[in-house]
Amino acid sequence: MTQLQSAVVLITGAAGGFGQELTRQLLQKGSRLILTDRPEVDLRSQASQLQATLGRSPGEIIDCLSADLANSAGCEELYRQTQALNLPIDVLINNAGIAILGHMVDIPPERWEQLMEINLMAPMRLSTRFAADMVARRRGHIVNISSLAGWIAMPGLTAYAASKFGLRGFSEGLRHEVAPHEIKVTTVCPCFSRTPMLQCDRFGLWNQIDKTVPIPFTTDPARVMTRTVRAIERNQSEVFPDAIASSGRLAKCYLPALPDWISRQIGLSRQSG
Known part of the structure; x- marks a missing residue:
């Protein structure tokens, strides 16, 4: 079991939908949080507002750090700031x-x-940096938020799926490498969740369709992160924190023709549109 009470937890992307839920739930677990997001985000103000809505909680926010993770220099700067x-x-x-x-x-x-x-x-950069410190202490836990898109690559999400397939593979390999040192690695694979990411930039034919994802195909980020936090505590290797993700993963494993057929139909509909 990973004890979250008094644990020092670093959360990247803390201003996003999942990041805010993780902050809220880990504060209630008694964790000590270091939050980070892009320099243009007023993370400190957002964190203060979140704490105000929670009232008294057993956890605390230690610091809010700015970091541009789109390059190696930004990742190294974040590591330096935490050190x-x-x-x-x-x-x-x-x-x-x-x-x-x-x-x-x-x-x-x-x-x-x-x-x-x-x-x-x-x-990959941050995990490698912090894993070295965790190995030296023989204690630690790395959590990578992947996606069902790390199992099923849908048309229009090729780049996103490539990144999440890669993250899932990296997590699996790293898990085996650090296991002898008592380090845990958890990969989280949710489906579409009701966060600002659903309003991402679109290109080509995909920019001409309704940008609203039907509610039945989306999940509540609070519930998704509740199951994620539980998976961290239980040291689960991989978690599918919603019913759609769980069903999609089973279909990919045991009925691979089904998600392939759905992907082809989506691709054809976009071409005809």
């Missing part, structure tokens, strides 16, 4: 991520390259 706090990180949650929607041929290369930097390279 300056002189507090060993017990749990690293790589939650920061972005999405774009469109066929690869319609997306400017710099946009999908930025997505790969934030969604895949940043978690």
Whole structure:
């Protein structure tokens, strides 16, 4: 079991939908949080408002840090800032991520390259840095927020899926490497959740359709993060925190023709549109 009471937890992408839920729930668990997000985000103000809505909680926010994780220098700067706090990180949650929607041929290369930097390279860089410290202490937990898109690549989400497939593979390999040192790695694979990411930038034909994802195909971020926190406590290797993600994963494993057929139909509908 991973004890979250008094644990020092670093959360990237703390201003987003999942990040706010993680902050709220971990404060109630008694964790000591270090929050980080992009420099243009007023994270400190947001964190203060969140604490005000919670009232008294057993946890605390130690600091709010700004970091641009779209390049190696930003990841290194975040590591340096946490080191300056002189507090060993017990749990690293790589939650920061972005999405774009469109066929690869319609997306400017710099946009999908930025997505790969934030969604895949940043978690790899940070995990490698903090894992070394955790191995030295023989204690720690790394949590990577992947996606059902790390199992099923749908048309229009090719770049996003590539980043999440990569993150799932990295997490699996890292899990085996650090297990002898008592370090845990949890991969979280949710489906679409009702967060601002649903309003991501769209390109080509995908920019011409309704941007509203039907409610039955989305999940409540609070419930998703409740199951995620429970999975962290239980040291689960991989968790599908909602029914859609769980069903999708089973279909991919045991009925692979079904998600492939659905993907083809989506692709054909976009072409005809």
